[in-house]
Amino acid sequence: MTPHPGFDDVDLVALRRRRSEKWAAYDADVLPAWVAEMDFPLAPTVRDALAGAIANGDTGYANTRGLAEAYAGFAADRFGWALDPAWLWPVADVMTGVRGVLELVTEPGDAVVVNTPVYPPFFAVIEDTGRRVAAAPLLPADAGFALDFDAIEHAFAGGARAHLLCSPHNPTGRVYRHAELEALAGLAARYGVTVISDEIHAPMALAESIHVPFVTVPGAAEHGIVVASASKSWNVPGLKAAHLVAGSERIAGLLDTRLPKHLRYHVGHLGVIAAEAAFRDGRGWLSELTAYLDANRTLLGRLLAERLPGVRYVPPEAGYLAWLDCRELGLGDDPAAVFLERGRVALMSGLPFGDEGKGWARLNIGTSAALMDEAVRRMAGSPMS
Numbered sequence: 001m002t003p004h005p006g007f008d009d010v011d012l013v014a015l016r017r018r019r020s021e022k023w024a025a026y027d028a029d030v031l032p033a034w035v036a037e038m039d040f041p042l043a044p045t046v047r048d049a050l051a052g053a054i055a056n057g058d059t060g061y062a063n064t065r066g067l068a069e070a071y072a073g074f075a076a077d078r079f080g081w082a083l084d085p086a087w088l089w090p091v092a093d094v095m096t097g098v099r100g101v102l103e104l105v106t107e108p109g110d111a112v113v114v115n116t117p118v119y120p121p122f123f124a125v126i127e128d129t130g131r132r133v134a135a136a137p138l139l140p141a142d143a144g145f146a147l148d149f150d151a152i153e154h155a156f157a158g159g160a161r162a163h164l165l166c167s168p169h170n171p172t173g174r175v176y177r178h179a180e181l182e183a184l185a186g187l188a189a190r191y192g193v194t195v196i197s198d199e200i201h202a203p204m205a206l207a208e209s210i211h212v213p214f215v216t217v218p219g220a221a222e223h224g225i226v227v228a229s230a231s232k233s234w235n236v237p238g239l240k241a242a243h244l245v246a247g248s249e250r251i252a253g254l255l256d257t258r259l260p261k262h263l264r265y266h267v268g269h270l271g272v273i274a275a276e277a278a279f280r281d282g283r284g285w286l287s288e289l290t291a292y293l294d295a296n297r298t299l300l301g302r303l304l305a306e307r308l309p310g311v312r313y314v315p316p317e318a319g320y321l322a323w324l325d326c327r328e329l330g331l332g333d334d335p336a337a338v339f340l341e342r343g344r345v346a347l348m349s350g351l352p353f354g355d356e357g358k359g360w361a362r363l364n365i366g367t368s369a370a371l372m373d374e375a376v377r378r379m380a381g382s383p384m385s
């Protein structure tokens, strides 16, 4: 592959000076490949917008008026989604948005469906709000993993009021097909369930994969809400800006009248500045990023086959998280703990992702090919370079 300056040349010394949790949580001899943030420099357009704001002392309260137009332009271009900019509600981050919607569409004690293994804060937000987790685990499938519609229908029929969908899915990287989302919309309509579709990883659908916003499939707009953000794809999760999008009058009316008004005041000004720059002017950089991640996911397959052939790996269809089945390695329920111990490399343990995470670990490949190579070397217990 042609080397790509910005993405290939990440500098470990500079990375170790970062103060974010990814770099702060472990000792200096550990290579962090766990939490979902990337090692690349910022997209120039985002960096310049933020630098301009800092230079101008523009660090006041968020002005979110331009965000809706910027996102609508991006969504039309990338997803073919003609959303109404008036139907967008800024929130501080995706999980704040999820919580706000969950509290609107469910009551304490209600069951909320999740497709395990899944992003661990999904359990926390359901439990913290006094709701109950109803797990409908993903099924093994040709593409790696698939929604289990029997399990979903069983949970809906049993009284679940909401489905917290992770689309694309973390940790598997699955991009749901149009037909799957349409089937889910049909069930949601039949049982009166609201689908809260967390689409934070959507801009990073890779190569052949096409992300379909949930509310665009037939029958979904009356029963779904999209939660989106620039934070993962342009690596600005610390700046705090995300948004909810409705696809129908009914849902827009609900958000307009019942979403707590205070939520908008928690949005980060720098996050909005970064998001607007990203959605409006950061599409070229995003294409370069996804091309690089596409190459990384393929390279990872080769590196694992060479050095850790016991690991089973289905490349992600979106994003930079690789969900690794390490059960054949015989490292016990928490292989990430063994990788940390023997190789000083920090992956995410599979355990907090739900029962299906036993014996699995999640590797972050949002880094240079060289650092990913180093991570696999360390996982295999080879001497550190």
Ligand SMILES: Cc1ncc(COP(=O)(O)O)c(C=O)c1O
Residues within 6 Å of the ligand: 036, 092, 093, 094, 095, 096, 119, 166, 170, 198, 200, 201, 229, 231, 237, 242
């Ligand atoms: C699926 C998913 N949702 C939400 C988040 C967190 O988003 P935020 O920081 O905007 O709450 C992440 C972060 O990795 C994620 O993977």
